[in-house]
Amino acid sequence: xxxxxxxxxxxxxxxxxxxxxxxxxxxxxxxxxxxxxxxxxxxxxxxxxxxxxxxxxxxxxxxxxxxxxxxxxxxxxxxxxxxxxxxxxxxxxxxxxxxxxxxxxxxxxxxxxxxxxxxxxxxxxxxxxxxxxxxxxxx
Ligand code: SF4
Numbered sequence: 001x002x003x004x005x006x007x008x009x010x011x012x013x014x015x016x017x018x019x020x021x022x023x024x025x026x027x028x029x030x031x032x033x034x035x036x037x038x039x040x041x042x043x044x045x046x047x048x049x050x051x052x053x054x055x056x057x058x059x060x061x062x063x064x065x066x067x068x069x070x071x072x073x074x075x076x077x078x079x080x081x082x083x084x085x086x087x088x089x090x091x092x093x094x095x096x097x098x099x100x101x102x103x104x105x106x107x108x109x110x111x112x113x114x115x116x117x118x119x120x121x122x123x124x125x126x127x128x129x130x131x132x133x134x135x136x137x138x139x
Contacts, residue, residue, distance in 0.1 A: 069114035069123035079121035083130075088120050092129030100126040103134040 069090055072080055092098045099105050099117065105124070108115035114123035119132050 067112055067114065067125060069125040069128065072122050075122050083120050083122060086120055086130040086132050088124070088128060088130040090125040090128050092127055094129065097129055097133050097135075098126065099124050099128040099130075099133075101136060103136050104132065105136075 104118045106116040115126055117124045120130055
């Protein structure tokens with residue numbers, strides 16, 4: 001007997017997936033029980049998959065999804081170029097120099113969402129970084 005789940009890619013594209021009673025093939029063969037246990041604990045999100053469907057799977061929604069501030073829709077080509085020239089990245093190579101500790105950082109409107117920057121246009125990750133990083137002023 002097959003069960004159908006909707007699998008949503010990191011880009012938000014849904015697709016139907018059929019599960020057999022015995023196993024699910026997600027690149028490696030695992031038992032259905034192992035897979036469901038992995039999803040229930042949220043570790044499947046590390047593979048970049050968000051799964052919705054049965055009641056057991058409802059606990060792993062976007063709440064645990066890793067924040068990505070890479071949607072550049074609506075940015076002008078100049079703003080994109082500036083972002084590239086300043087080498088903006090979502091994950092700073094130096095934990096002491098992240099966007100939320102930068103003078104140009106603008107706080108995200110709600111928790112676990114992208115903030116903004118007065119220099120670099122577009123969504124900015126609180127743990128991001130670019131070559132214009134300047135520490136916040138301390139008084
Ligand atoms: S200037 Fe660079 S490091 Fe500072 S908040 Fe903007 S993107 Fe982040």
